[in-house]
Amino acid sequence: MKIAIYPGSFDPITLGHLNLIKRASKVFDKLIVCVMVNAQKHPLFTTEERVEQIRLVTKRFDNVEVDSSNAFVAEYAREKGAVAVVRGLRALSDYEKECQMAIINKKINPDLETFFLAASEKYMYLSSSAVKEMAAFGGDLTDFAPRELIDVIQNRVSGGL
Ligand code: ADP
Numbered sequence: 622m623k624i625a626i627y628p629g630s631f632d633p634i635t636l637g638h639l640n641l642i643k644r645a646s647k648v649f650d651k652l653i654v655c656v657m658v659n660a661q662k663h664p665l666f667t668t669e670e671r672v673e674q675i676r677l678v679t680k681r682f683d684n685v686e687v688d689s690s691n692a693f694v695a696e697y698a699r700e701k702g703a704v705a706v707v708r709g710l711r712a713l714s715d716y717e718k719e720c721q722m723a724i725i726n727k728k729i730n731p732d733l734e735t736f737f738l739a740a741s742e743k744y745m746y747l748s749s750s751a752v753k754e755m756a757a758f759g760g761d762l763t764d765f766a767p768r769e770l771i772d773v774i775q776n777r778v779s780g781g782l
Contacts, residue, residue, distance in 0.1 A: 625649040625705040628657045628694045631671050632664040633774055634678060635752050636765055637744035642679055644738055645707045651684050653701060658691035665753060665777055678767040695729035706733060711740040753778055
């Protein structure tokens with residue numbers, strides 16, 4: 622069974638992330654979406670909240686699992702018997718950081734391959750930070766965040782639940 626890991630902060634998960642999950646889940650037998658705990662110091666949502674949110678919006682994908690970890694990605698992948706790490710490439714700015722990570726992961730776990738999926742045109746400029754900024758200005762999140770999470774994002778950003 623070919624298992625892949627899709628690691629990230631997902632604070633919160635966006636339609637760009639979801640698009641990647643949908644595409645990667647067709648290529649691998651199992652895709653583990655993993656909230657990496659140390660990726661961001663002051664997240665909007667707790668790790669547990671993010672795991673629950675991702676579970677909610679990916680429940681239609683039979684071969685997608687959701688987890689969290691504070692291990693290094695390459696170590697986590699080894700624990701799970703994964704053959705690949707999936708990452709998304711948006712603008713040129715992602716490229717350098719992502720290549721650096723791929724090289725480090727390969728050094729730690731030589732059996733692990735990094736697969737880059739090009740962002741879909743529609744989501745090329747979409748990020749969790751952009752969603753949070755839009756929410757802060759009361760913008761319409763319909764085209765950017767999963768429908769089920771729009772209220773919770775808007776409430777949290779405005780200091781509520
Ligand atoms: P990290 O803090 O590890 O970058 P993110 O949650 O921001 O975590 O992103 C996780 C992965 O998803 C990264 O590889 C990122 O490039 C990718 N990604 C984020 N947004 C998009 C998008 N709109 N389209 C495609 N890939 C994306």
